[in-house]
Amino acid sequence: MFHQSGGCCDGSSPxxxxxGEFIVGDRDVLLGVLVGAPVWISGPQFQTWKHTQLVxxxxxxxGGGFSxxxxxxxxxxxxxxxxxxxxxxxxxxxPPLTGADYERGARPPAANQVVVDDAAEACQxxxxxxxxxxx
Numbered sequence: 382m383f384h385q386s387g388g389c390c391d392g393s394s395p396x397x398x399x400x401g402e403f404i405v406g407d408r409d410v411l412l413g414v415l416v417g418a419p420v421w422i423s424g425p426q427f428q429t430w431k432h433t434q435l436v437x438x439x440x441x442x443x444g445g446g447f448s449x450x451x452x453x454x455x456x457x458x459x460x461x462x463x464x465x466x467x468x469x470x471x472x473x474x475x476p477p478l479t480g481a482d483y484e485r486g487a488r489p490p491a492a493n494q495v496v497v498d499d500a501a502e503a504c505q506x507x508x509x510x511x512x513x514x515x516x
Contacts, residue, residue: 383415385422385435385459395420395437395457396448407481411489424479432469433461 383395384403396403397418408424412435420437422430438458448457464472478487 382418383420383437383457384409385412385420385426387423387426393459394448395435395459397457398448405480405483407479407484409480411478411480411483414489421480427477430461431472432464434464434468436460436462 382400382403382405383397384405385395386393400418405421406423409421410424410427412420412422412427414420415437420435422435436459438460439455440458441454442456443454478489
C-alpha cells in the first residue's frame, strides 16, 4: 500500500509499505488503487491537495528509509497536475472513502487504471521548465 507522506523524516515522498504494516487512520483518504495497491493520504493533506491529481513516479536515487523501494536504488516521487473544472465536478459527485469507511467494509468502485511508462505522459512538465533543462 502507498501513503502520501506529509513531511517529517522522508519529506513528502509517497511511501510504500507491505499491506498491513502501516495503520491507516480514520480520517485518511483513499485516493485510489494503483495496480492492486491502495493509495492513501492524510485527511488534512487531502483537503490541501484535493484539486490536484497525484501521479506516482519511480526515479533513480535513494528512497526513504521506511519505504519498500529504499534498497533498490530507486525512489517514488509525487508529481501533480491541477484538475480541470469538469474533472472537479465529476469528483464532487463521488466523495472519496476515508479510513473509517474502509474499516466498515466500503470499497471504491472498479475503475480503469491509468498506468503509463513515463510520468510525463500523465503529468506534463511546463514548457518554461522543460526548456531550462537540468539544473
